Amino acid sequence: MSIRLIGLSLAAAGIATAQDPATADSIRELLNDPNSDVAKLAKQYAGKSGGNQLFYFPTRDEPATPRMWGLKYESVDFKSADGTALHGWFIPAKSKTPQTAKGTVVFSHGNTGSVGHHLGFCVWLAEAGYNVLLYDYRGFGKSGGSVDRRGMIDDVKAAFAYVRKRPDIDPEKLISYGHSLGGAQSVTALGESPVKGLRAIVIDGAFASYQAMARIIGGQLGASLVTDELSPRDFVKKLTPTPLLVVHGTRDEIVPVSQGKQLYEAAGEPKTLFEVKAGRHGTALSNDNGAYRKKMIEWLDGVMKG
Incomplete structure (x- = not known):
């Protein structure tokens, strides 16, 4: 599981449960726990600065000129x-x-x-x-x-x-x-x-x-x-x-x-x-x-x- 997939999965979960305050609170708690299993997995795959790449979503297309x-x-x-x-x-x-x-x-x-x-x-x-x-x-x-x-x-x-x-x-x-x-x-x-x-x-x-x-x-x-x-x-x-x-x-x-x-x-x-x-x-x-x-x-x- 890649770090990008981890991030996108968490984002998708957040969007899907945005109308459920209890679940949203659980997700926020998970994201703010540096010792959670998700955090450990993310750090294992990404390293200290691997998340830097998550800022960028490039494409190679040309939709307009x-x-x-x-x-x-x-x-x-x-x-x-x-x-x-x-x-x-x-x-x-x-x-x-x-x-x-x-x-x-x-x-x-x-x-x-x-x-x-x-x-x-x-x-x-x-x-x-x-x-x-x-x-x-x-x-x-x-x-x-x-x-x-x-x-x-x-x-x-x-x-x-x-x-x-x-x-x-x-x-x-x-x-x-x-x-x-x-x-x-x-x-x-x-x-x-x-x-x-x-x-x-x-x-x-x-x-x-x-x-x-x-x-x-x-x-x-x-x-x-x-x-x-x-x-x-x-x-x-x-x-x-x-x-x-x-x-x-x-x-x-x-x-x-x-x-x-x-x-x-x-x-x-x-x-x-x-x-x-x-x-x-x-x-x-x-x-x-x-x-x-x-x-x-x-x-x-x-x-x-x-």
Whole structure:
């Protein structure tokens, strides 16, 4: 029985018994008992940090392309620092040339599926006058390699290194935008290695700590299988003085809003918080006919003109 199967089995049991308080309490007690048979079995198979891999749910499919959204795009290939081949799409700003765009957004997606699953999070930026580079980390989509926390953070850096070398964009007008895991990884990557020309950082539904998320999902058992190395809470302060926008829905069912607020509180100035009432993990920016998308564009336009 694999550690992933153990985790998924416990999650399924939790969902199936959610309406039975007594059973739900029993499951929580099991997850919080580091000496239970399940805990011993999980540690035997996973080891101290084997649970790190449970954060990632990559696929190799391509369910959609920017063309399906009525946008021109270019397939691009570049390499991470260790030589891992990475794949992405470059979408030029609609109704503008790449050179005359307001800026270029590097979008880092969440932890499920391939890049084609995440177009709805960023194509509207091209319609608002921004170039967009979106890409798959190692182990996702058409990118090579296999998932790995250190390597995937380096992949974020590689995306910026690639876009800075493009002759058709202004390398002094770069923006980082990451959703969920992408936001967390971007904070760490940019905190470790500041990018010349980076004008703004946006994170949506990001978490502060890997262990905290493991504890939320899998109790003390989950936390015991995951390390907290390279967690964004340890790097967010280093983003200063680049303006930071933290977006988080109050009803986020995956990453509690407290995680986003923890990042916001730990960050230095200048910083802005959009706490979206009733926003869920994937809808904070799309709720109410995209009310917060408009606010984000206004924020970006202001930063880029400043």
